[in-house]
Amino acid sequence: MPRQGRPPLLIAVLIGVGIVVAQALLVPLFAAPAANLGPRDLPVVVAGPAPAAESLVAHLPPGAFEITRAPDAAAADALLRDHQAYAAFVIGPTGPAVHTASGASPTVAQLVGQAAAGMNAPVTDIAPGSPDDPRGAGFASGFLPLALTALAAGAALALLVRGHWARFAGVLVFGVLAGAVAPLVLQQWLGVLTGDYLLNAAAIGLFATAVAGTVTGLGAVAGRPGIGLAVLAVFLVGNPLSAVSAAPELLPQPWGAVGQFLPIGAGGSLLRSTAFFDGAGAAGPAWVLLAYAALGLLLALAGAVRTRRPTPAQDPAARVPAAL
Structure with a gap:
């Protein structure tokens, strides 16, 4: 007798309840930091x-x-x-x-x-931003697509590319290309960045590698749940705490400081340093992004080792009968 699945009505209700619960958690996560901006140290x-x-x-x-x-x-x-x-x-x-x-x-x-x-x-x-973006709105709005495309690249590499070394190479290629192309758009075309093109390219490339590498690495070792965890940490939590459009010290603490240890917050701070301060203050956020990039790439390789480990059916030693 075929097993009966859950009734469609129950599934629909569970989906509705789950999404409303997620909404109730996400709305304050995004709105509370913006609603409570103020100087704190x-x-x-x-x-x-x-x-x-x-x-x-x-x-x-x-x-x-x-x-x-x-x-x-x-x-x-x-x-x-x-x-x-x-x-x-x-x-x-x-x-x-x-x-x-x-x-x-x-x-x-x-x-x-x-x-x-x-x-x-x-x-x-004394240290202005871009004259073409005096309010900084273009910087903040232009940075968000960098994060979204890096997330998409990491998820696509984890889901659509089979070879782990191919995923490893894909993350690096994406990071280099993103670093080369994005400053052309943001700096040469839109004018929201100033400073040295190569420094800005290095900052964006490192950020893209960190985000894509984190998603790909977690996907390699944990599959789709790993990708979901990466999206949760990098975007759903990291974006509202990033202070890309404000400053970490304006957010309720300790959340402003926590956001600087997540990729979007560190990436925004690094790009401000290279674009408007000739790299001054770049060391801290650069080390944070390097750690994410290295961890993501190592997880991708760890996933490769895990998938190569022979199962009992594949292991020749498992097929040798035990001595009587």
């Missing part, structure tokens, strides 16, 4: 004579800023150009002035600019 510089600097620090909101002292405006600007702070409050002979680094985060630059207006302080952008 945001690195800024205060420069100027000690009494006036102390007075300014006393008027800053407690817990909002992580303050570094500098003797003068030149030292403060050097920290901004080295991608070590988002803004500087500079006290000069004529009063306070505010220096920003909008290349690090246009959102932070806008928030600091609003504070400067309340202080009647002039604002100078």
